[in-house]
Amino acid sequence: MASLEILPSEHPGEFIAEELEARGWSQADLAFVLGWDVSQLNRLIKGKTDVTPDSANMLGDAFDMPAEFFMNLQKQYDLGRAKKADPGVRTRASWAAVFPVREMIKRGWIEDTESSLLDVQMVRFFGKNRRDEVPFVSEAPVIAHAARKTSYSEILPGQxxxxxxxxxxxxxxxxxxxxxxxxxxxxxxxxxxxxxxxxxxxxxxxxxxxxxxxxxxxxxxxxxxxxxxxxxxxxxxxxxxxxxxxxxxxxxxxxxxxxxxxxxxxxxxxxxxxxxxxxxxxxxxxxxxxxxxxxxxxxxxxxxDQAMLQSFILRKSPYISEKDVRAFAARAQIHPAIVIGQIQHKTNRHNWLRKYxxxxxxxxxxxxxxxxxxxxxxxxx
Known part of the structure; x- marks a missing residue:
């Protein structure tokens, strides 16, 4: 039986030919087992056709091997012939997986340019000299010598x-x-x-x-x-x-x-x-x-003034009128919306007088x- 090692550039037909030789079978023998025409099998062996899920199941039964092996042979062959990925894909992915790169481009913080310049732009954006100095895409800390590191432990990449x-x-x-x-x-x-x-x-x-x-x-x-x-x-x-x-x-x-x-x-x-x-x-x-x-x-x-505000709330609660608030804001010399915001917070009534x-x-x-x-x-x- 031929080796089960999968070579990236090997078409499945080459393995089938080796397996036939190892078993002492002819193409006609295997075609008979599969229920195919010899010409159909010959095209597969010569690499003119590819292994499909159906033929992988049949070949698996014929050779008493997992059908997945033949599918993997085909997958590796296809990947070996495929066009190599643009190196920029990996560069863009490494930054976009952590930082909101698309939003940064949309907002004009960096340019939408070729990927070879993305590393340069991102490193400069963060005021660093090298990529490995940028937190979140490297082991670099957010602050190198923070006196209170726990204060910064929850900072997020977007922040x-x-x-x-x-x-x-x-x-x-x-x-x-x-x-x-x-x-x-x-x-x-x-x-x-x-x-x-x-x-x-x-x-x-x-x-x-x-x-x-x-x-x-x-x-x-x-x-x-x-x-x-x-x-x-x-x-x-x-x-x-x-x-x-x-x-x-x-x-x-x-x-x-x-x-x-x-x-x-x-x-x-x-x-x-x-x-x-x-x-x-x-x-x-x-x-x-x-x-x-x-x-x-x-x-x-x-x-x-918190003492002044607390006194006002105690005297007027639970029915604080809009007129009361405006009068209090005038005494406190501040916009009424600021008084209302403070009262909303203290009383947990966040929709109260929301119109302000x-x-x-x-x-x-x-x-x-x-x-x-x-x-x-x-x-x-």
Whole structure:
């Protein structure tokens, strides 16, 4: 009996011919066994026809061998003759299996070009020198020398991409040296800009004078991101997504990230943990790191004085009227939607007075550094 070794370039007919010789059979003998014409068998042996599932079953019975063996012979022969795959397939697959490459191309972050340049573009996008320095496609850590590695253990590839887009856009902004005193000094002015949405476009300039770059980058589809505090050469950058597109969320997230800046969170690691409302912006989570608890407390009190708000809720619950809210917002000198957002959170009534939670995207698109919603910031790779 002939060897069962499968050679990639061997047509099944060659094996059948060897098997006939080993058994001392003629083609006419095997044709008789199979119930074929000799000419039909001869075409198969000469490689002019191929093994089919039906003929594989018949050959298996004739030679007392698994039919799968003959099908595998045919498969290996076909693969050996097939056109070699474009090397770019493996390159594209290795990146696309981890990162949202198609979305990055669609949003103009990298070019839709030949695959030989994809490695170069992706490595440059992440500010690395080599592919093996990029996390998620190599063993490289997200942060090489993180002081609190557990703070970054849950970061996802899509969030990592978004973070680097924030950093790239921020590098295009000319900004004076960061001053903590100046930032603390403008907090009251910053809060006054949340009384009227028409004042929201003034916020980036206000922060930039303190040395803080403010960047708005639309989130990556499917990833929950609300904000981040990141650092470029000791210069703070605040990245926001406006994911929920509500003024109360904007106010909270912005002040949360400002607190990270004031405390220097993430300064040694290049960025603080990426924040989202289902994670470290959830003030009810007892397992939050201390820096997140402090940032949440500062953000909540910035939106509305918490003692004042708690007193109001106790006095007016469970029937807080729209008129009551507007009067309270006037006393607190803040937009009513921010008061409503805080009450919704505290009372777990998320649809209450929802009509006040209107879109603010049009106001934010006037900011200096905006990327997303059909806007593409100019960034050099």
């Amino acid at each position: 990592y991409v978004w973070l680097h887009r924030v950093r790239s856009v921020a590098q295009t902004i000319d900004c004076p040296k960061y001053s903590e005193d100046a930032l603390r000094g403008v907090l009251s002015t910053l809060r006054s800009h949340f009384i009227d949405p028409d004042d929201l476009p003034r916020i980036p300039t206000l922060l930039k004078k303190c040395g803080v770059r403010l960047v708005l980058v639309e989130q990556i589809a499917g990833s929950k991101i609300d904000g981040v505090c990141t650092w470029l050469d000791d210069q703070p950058v605040i990245g926001l997504t406006n994911r929920l597109d509500r003024i109360d969320n904007l106010c909270f997230v912005l002040r949360h990230e400002i607190e990270h800046v004031l405390r220097g969170d993430g300064r040694e690691d290049t960025f603080a943990p990426i924040d989202d409302f289902d994670g470290n912006l959830g003030s009810g989570n007892p397992d939050l790191p201390e820096c997140e608890k402090l940032a949440n407390a500062a953000a909540a009190d910035f939106c509305v 939670q209107t879109s603010i995207r049009a106001f934010l698109k006037e900011w200096e550094a905006v990327d997303g919603w059909d806007e593409v910031a100019r960034v050099e790779l």
